[in-house]
Amino acid sequence: MKPFNRKENGRRYIWLGTWAASLFVLAGIVWVGSAFASRNGVHPGTPGSPYANMPSIAPIGVRVDKYLDVPELAKGPAVDPAKGYRTQKLGEGLYMITDGAYQSMFMTYEDGVVVVDAPPSYASQIPKAIAEVTSKPITHLVYSHAHTDHIGGSRTLGGQPIIIAHAETNRLLARDRDPDRPLATVTFEDRYRLSVGSQVLELSYHGNAHLSGNIFIYAPKQRTLMVVDMVFPGWMPWRRFAVAQDIPAYFAQVKEINETNFDTLVGGHVARTGTHADVAMQLAFIEDVKTAAATALKTTAPGEGLTRADRSTNPWAVFDNYIDRVAVACVNQLTPKWSTKLAAYDVYIWDQCYSMEQSLRID
Numbered sequence: 001m002k003p004f005n006r007k008e009n010g011r012r013y014i015w016l017g018t019w020a021a022s023l024f025v026l027a028g029i030v031w032v033g034s035a036f037a038s039r040n041g042v043h044p045g046t047p048g049s050p051y052a053n054m055p056s057i058a059p060i061g062v063r064v065d066k067y068l069d070v071p072e073l074a075k076g077p078a079v080d081p082a083k084g085y086r087t088q089k090l091g092e093g094l095y096m097i098t099d100g101a102y103q104s105m106f107m108t109y110e111d112g113v114v115v116v117d118a119p120p121s122y123a124s125q126i127p128k129a130i131a132e133v134t135s136k137p138i139t140h141l142v143y144s145h146a147h148t149d150h151i152g153g154s155r156t157l158g159g160q161p162i163i164i165a166h167a168e169t170n171r172l173l174a175r176d177r178d179p180d181r182p183l184a185t186v187t188f189e190d191r192y193r194l195s196v197g198s199q200v201l202e203l204s205y206h207g208n209a210h211l212s213g214n215i216f217i218y219a220p221k222q223r224t225l226m227v228v229d230m231v232f233p234g235w236m237p238w239r240r241f242a243v244a245q246d247i248p249a250y251f252a253q254v255k256e257i258n259e260t261n262f263d264t265l266v267g268g269h270v271a272r273t274g275t276h277a278d279v280a281m282q283l284a285f286i287e288d289v290k291t292a293a294a295t296a297l298k299t300t301a302p303g304e305g306l307t308r309a310d311r312s313t314n315p316w317a318v319f320d321n322y323i324d325r326v327a328v329a330c331v332n333q334l335t336p337k338w339s340t341k342l343a344a345y346d347v348y349i350w351d352q353c354y355s356m357e358q359s360l361r362i363d
């Protein structure tokens with residue numbers, strides 16, 4: 001066994017130390033070099049500095065530590081968490097059910113119950129909610145439109161109700177072949193009057209805006225209008241104007257709802273019903289988005305801040321950079337007036353500005 005040699009060991013440590021230190025220095029040079037290189041656009045695809053006048057509202061894809069507070073006006077009555085839903089009487093035999101995020105209706109008459117929509121988030125509870133007011137069976141089911149988040153719970157209602165929908169809804173359902181969304185048994189094109197006992201629902205079609213086949217459902221006796229995914233009382237519309245398939249038609253249809261005579265609006269989402277004031281506010285908001293995006297499209301110069309190489313060889317990059325700066329200007333224009341008026345302004349304002357500038361350019 002070799003005797004312990006203090007001197008030799010010490011030298012080994014010095015050598016190891018020097019080696020580690022040079023590695024550390026080398027890593028430092030690489031790090032500083034890469035930071036310098038990316039600042040000068042040498043490393044393609046790495047983030048650059050933010051756009052000029054970047055809004056304080058976090059853009060899409062950026063994590064938010066604390067969202068804007070939900071204004072009182074947007075909050076509805078609380079939903080009992082043990083129950084999972086809240087039932088609200090809207091007039092003679094007409095009720096809204098909500099879980100705080102989705103809304104549907106049911107209407108009782110002499111021989112049974114008509115259900116309008118069956119959101120899968122709470123549809124299995126709908127028979128229980130109905131049983132709290134009547135023991136009559138569900139005889140009819142009306143689909144507002146084909147989207148699964150509003151009618152995908154239909155099977156859980158049980159029984160064999162007559163299902164009524166717009167012809168376009170049935171065309172989409174036939175295409176999708178989803179076992180959770182059975183085909184309607186009765187379809188119509190323009191208007192359909194569902195008259196059961198002493199109760200009436202007037203169904204009408206106003207064209208494709210949110211989705212083809214999305215209808216207005218009006219209960220004349222209760223002066224209640226249900227139109228789903230169009231107006232969100234107290235809240236920002238869901239992203240990209242609630243994923244409207246036709247944005248100009250969406251604007252026209254919100255205007256139409258604003259001009260319709262009703263006392264209560266059931267929008268299919270959020271925790272409370274709506275009023276004419278809610279519709280008017282949403283209309284004012286979307287018109288402001290349109291004006292802000294139109295102004296930004298006119299006043300933003302394309303190509304600013306890009307390298308000469310990107311400007312001359314990458315039209316997609318030129319456009320993306322332009323559109324991003326249009327959205328920045330759009331959000332900045334809207335924030336002072338709207339950020340505290342509508343709930344979740346910060347959540348979806350970028351989406352609204354991006355979809356608006358696109359619609360203005362191509363529709």
Ligand SMILES: [Zn+2]
Nearest residue numbers: 145147211229
């Ligand atoms: Zn929808």
